[in-house]
Amino acid sequence: MYLTQPLHKSLIECPTRTATVFGERRRSYAEFVDRVARLAGALKKLGVKPGDRVAMLGLNSDRYVEYLFGVVWAGAVINPVNIRWSPREIIYSLDDCDSQILLIDDTFLAMLDPLQAGSSSLKTVIYAGDKTAPEGTLSYEDLLADAEPAEDALRKDKDLAAIMYTGGTTGKPKGVMLSHGNLFADALGSQAVAGLNFRSVTLHAAPAFHVAGTGLILQSVARLNTNVILPMFEPKAVMVAAEKEKAQDIFLVPTMLRMLMNHPDFGKHDMSSLRHFMYGASPMDSALLKRAKAAFPETGFIQAYGMTELSPTVTILTAEWHTQKGEDSGRMMSAGQPLPVAEIRIVDGNDQPVATGTRGEIVVRGPTVMQGYWNKPEQTADALRGGWMHTGDAGYMDEDGFVFVVDRIKDMIVTGGENVYSAEVEEVVLQMPQILQCAVIGVPDEDWGERVHLVVVLKDDATLTQEEVTSHCKQHIANYKVPRSLEIRDEMPMSSAGKLLKFKLREEHWGDRDRKVS
Known part of the structure; x- marks a missing residue:
């Protein structure tokens, strides 16, 4: 290949x-x-x-x-x-x-x-x-x-x-x-399941540096498509280009779709040529999905789930399940079924397969699994232990192989389709002299799916504002990683062994939701 x-x-x-x-x-x-x-x-x-x-x-x-x-x-x-x-x-x-x-x-x-x-x-x-x-x-x-x-x-x-x-x-x-x-x-593998047309017109608005953007380019060229390229996502530009070039395929993360549909000019441009609306990087809430289906009645919606380490897609929820049948069965909120080239298991903490319907870690084996992390043999060995890529996502699989993602085992936040690892943000935050202890978590956000939220315990007599956090972090990390909200506490929830119980901080924001990712 x-x-x-x-x-x-x-x-x-x-x-x-x-x-x-x-x-x-x-x-x-x-x-x-x-x-x-x-x-x-x-x-x-x-x-x-x-x-x-x-x-x-x-x-x-x-x-x-x-x-x-x-x-x-x-x-x-x-x-x-x-x-x-x-x-x-x-x-x-x-x-x-x-x-x-x-x-x-x-x-x-x-x-x-x-x-x-x-x-x-x-x-x-x-x-x-x-x-x-x-x-x-x-x-x-x-x-x-x-x-x-x-x-x-x-x-x-x-x-x-x-x-x-x-x-x-x-x-x-x-x-x-x-x-x-x-x-x-x-x-x-993606083409085999998604069933996209050959020699069609693909509109590229997702960033090409991202594995999803790169992957879409590779897949589109493999189908000998015409590739209409926008410098970046901008709702008006997407509408104009879709109408002018009669685009048939597009990939957007849910945040982009929401921005597109909220634009004052939405509905003023003919986007009826769209036949396939692919989305991924984070789940789409049911209200947004229903609204999008109503706005694009002739368009088939396709969800892709995966990660950079998987090249990137391993499951697809086809247009067939973005229907009343999918809604009635509950499968419209799943991540779909594995690609023909992907083998998926749900395993427990000892990497042993669990029973159908039981929650555990999603692991993947097959030809799309990465070769490893550059110059990081220990992290590679851990991620690929037993020959399976450990995604760090918690989920379960039903009797027909539909995968449901319900939480994250990795300490990771997905905001606007971008991955943010808490440890990286915490390392930067802890450079601030006011902070005694901190934790970065993802909390639900209507616009971005999840928001980077900072919880801190301050040193005696210290003060801290959101503006100070933002100013400091922007000097060291990308803007999308910067905490958007701040919570100051007297103490953190700790285990008897002195370990920070971050899940308790998350529980306060996610409540009784079945799915603790957004």
């Missing part, structure tokens, strides 16, 4: 079909493949060798799609940088996997000086914008113009294709290693 296979097919089957649409730029598959091959040639001239890591920091664009395929065409490994991270976090991800080349667009040029000053690995910066390349950078378009198209390296199967950084349980991000086989197996 090699990720560039669809590009070779496109040259035979549909070379004149539009491959990418970005603003006023429209490129055919023949043009797209030529640019991918030239980017690979340019990277090789810069010294990129098979297995080397190449990073990109930018908004969605046609060049971002070329980057994803051009790097693997050259035999190298993509390292898509989280655009919401602080310079400190980005530098860590570059240096951790020795990314010596970085592509950057206009939006993030202000970060370039601190990145170059702080990174020990970064050697070459390629400017992937539309203006004149800044001093000290190489022009993306000039590189392509001067390069000869390279032969496809045809890296495949177990060859490393991507390092995707995700939050760390110990305060440091982890580089998830995904192979060609991982990503291609997931694309095929």
Whole structure:
């Protein structure tokens, strides 16, 4: 399995079909493949060798799609940088996997000086914008113009294709290693269940750096679709593009869908071409789902559940179950059934399978499971113990294999579709001199699904405000990780052994809900 296979097919089957649409730029598959091959040639001239890591920091664009395929065409490994991270976090991800080349667009040029000053690995910066390349950078378009198209390296199967950084349980991000086989197996498995049309039109609004965004691009190109790319999610832009390009497929996280439907212009643009509305990253509440189904009566809703370590999808709830049948059976609120390539178990604390309907940890085995965490053998061994990927999600499975996610075993919060590990936030918060003890938890939030909530015990005579917490945290971590609410207590709930009982803090906010994730 090699990720560039669809590009070779496109040259035979549909070379004149539009491959990418970005603003006023429209490129055919023949043009797209030529640019991918030239980017690979340019990277090789810069010294990129098979297995080397190449990073990109930018908004969605046609060049971002070329980057994803051009790097693997050259035999190298993509390292898509989280655009919401602080310079400190980005530098860590570059240096951790020795990314010596970085592509950057206009939006993030202000970060370039601190990145170059702080990174020990970064050697070459390629400017992937539309203006004149800044001093000290190489022009993306000039590189392509001067390069000869390279032969496809045809890296495949177990060859490393991507390092995707995700939050760390110990305060440091982890580089998830995904192979060609991982990503291609997931694309095929997802397609087999979702039943999306070939040679359709996909609207890309979710961030490409995220594994869901990257995965959607890979899957869409595998179906030889036309890829309509928006720089970022913006409700009005989605409506305009869907109407203009007659988009058939789109992926949004529930937070984005809510923003779309709450926009004052919602209903003023013809979005009736949409046939598949995919969502994931966090569950969708029943009220929002019913409202969306009423607004898009001809559109099939499809939920995907997974994680970066699973390339990323392992279960899908098909359109069939987003119906009265799904509502009556209760399965509309499930995460769906496993892909044909994914084997799922629910296990107890000793990794032993539990009875049908019994809650435990969701574990996964199959060809989409990651190779491991970059340079983190102990965390890899723990996550993959017994040959199963331990998701850290608690759930149960019914008699027909429908998976229900009910809680998290990992100390993780999902806010607006982004993962936030409590330990990383707590490490930053504890640098504040006023704080004696702290705990970060996820609490229900109508707009974001979950909100990062900070609970603290202060030192004697100390004071603390939400504004002080926000100001301090923004200097160290991405904005979406910053606590949005603050609770000051005299003491924390502790066990007899002196362990913080964080679940008791969560119980106060989640109450008697069956599902303690949102």
